[in-house]
Amino acid sequence: MALPVYLKIIEDIKEDIKTGKLKPGDLIPSENTLCDKYNVSRMTVRKGLAILVNEGYIYSIPGKGSFVKEPDSEKYILHYSEMSNLINNIESTRLIEVKIILPTPKLMDTLHIAANRKIILIKRLFYSNSEKVAYDEKYIIYIKGMPIVEKEIKYATFPEIVAKHTSPFAIKKELTISAQLPDEEIMKHLSLYNTVPLMVVEQKLFNSQNKAIGLGITYFRGDYCKLFAYSS
Amino acid sequence: MALPVYLKIIEDIKEDIKTGKLKPGDLIPSENTLCDKYNVSRMTVRKGLAILVNEGYIYSIPGKGSFVKEPDSEKYILHYSEMSNLINNIESTRLIEVKIILPTPKLMDTLHIAANRKIILIKRLFYSNSEKVAYDEKYIIYIKGMPIVEKEIKYATFPEIVAKHTSPFAIKKELTISAQLPDEEIMKHLSLYNTVPLMVVEQKLFNSQNKAIGLGITYFRGDYCKLFAYSS
């Protein structure tokens, strides 16, 4: 019995759920029942159940009991960074342009800002095996002290640029993934001469007050980029 | 003080992390120190810390202490189902074909099966607002008792079909997302006459022994499908 009791409890209940002995909606034995079954104090049982709750296997209703949960079968974990994906890693970047602009109507809308707010626009190209694999645009709401020095931007990931002076824990992010065809500007930047589908990843950053602080759009060549996700 | 003490402890430490008072790598006050600070027993402090560990804010090393964690800044939660996405929901489906086949070399490789294993192939079309928005192929390793009855397949999600007779908790899933151009068969199925980029989502299902049991490929019209993910 090197195994702590609470882990044994977890194992047993998970097993019952996976084999179907316990089905979604079923009532789990009460905490006191489990105390008796394992000859263990209630806090130990509760520790096990808390972990099962946390892992999404069960839920508890005060006064009623603990029940097997309907699994979140649509939930996946996705790891995303502009700099690495399933097929290849970005080995180098080239800065096309950095400038301060005023927001377009679309930017005013997605970032919820006034027409006179200054925006830093960064355009970059990503290379892998000396080939252009992605074109990248970042729009960052300008704040004093922001890094607009070339060497600070060149190899940084979007959250890294923005989080330079705030805790990375304070930043929330959203991704929108779509398939598009390149417009003329992108075809030029990526030196495309025939139709190549693009995997477009829009990344929106929010501060801890849920105010948008930046927008990044990365246009990956479809034949050079795949994303990968897995169920937890 | 309706707020439980352990939640107060969590709040305080999160606040210190978000404001940068505590930085990644920093040592957190020891459990006994926190007991004194909050005038509370050790189990209460530990409950709070356990949740912070679970949420990825801190980690603990026995004999040393608890430390602020480097955040997993590339991790996102993605909700995916063939039947609903950011832009629109699938309102109806049409079964094109259901048949038993022997695996192609590609299938033998991705599903790790022998050449004589029978495979159920299901081809479907997904409609939204009476328009064809996606073409869908499922390959399921045939097992006795599998539903191949039309009405059981028609409106079911891939995991639902496969999990019909096993617990949904026992199934692990992987997604691969890419942008592609349609081949002739897909253009025909989706009635495409000019070039439309496709968002292709490959879904692989595994049983609890990590054996592949099914493969689904859904080809969404890029202009009708976007995926959405967010940081936790």
Added chain:
DNA sequence: CAGTGGTCTAGACCACGTG
């Protein structure tokens, strides 16, 4: 050695839900 986190106990009081 003293201090740390990991496991566990045997109680307690509370709010809640059902008969």
Added chain:
DNA sequence: ACGTGGTCTAGACCACTGA
């Protein structure tokens, strides 16, 4: 009134770390 889960206590022993 009783059983349920939610919070909390004031101890205990262990294995580990670092001085």
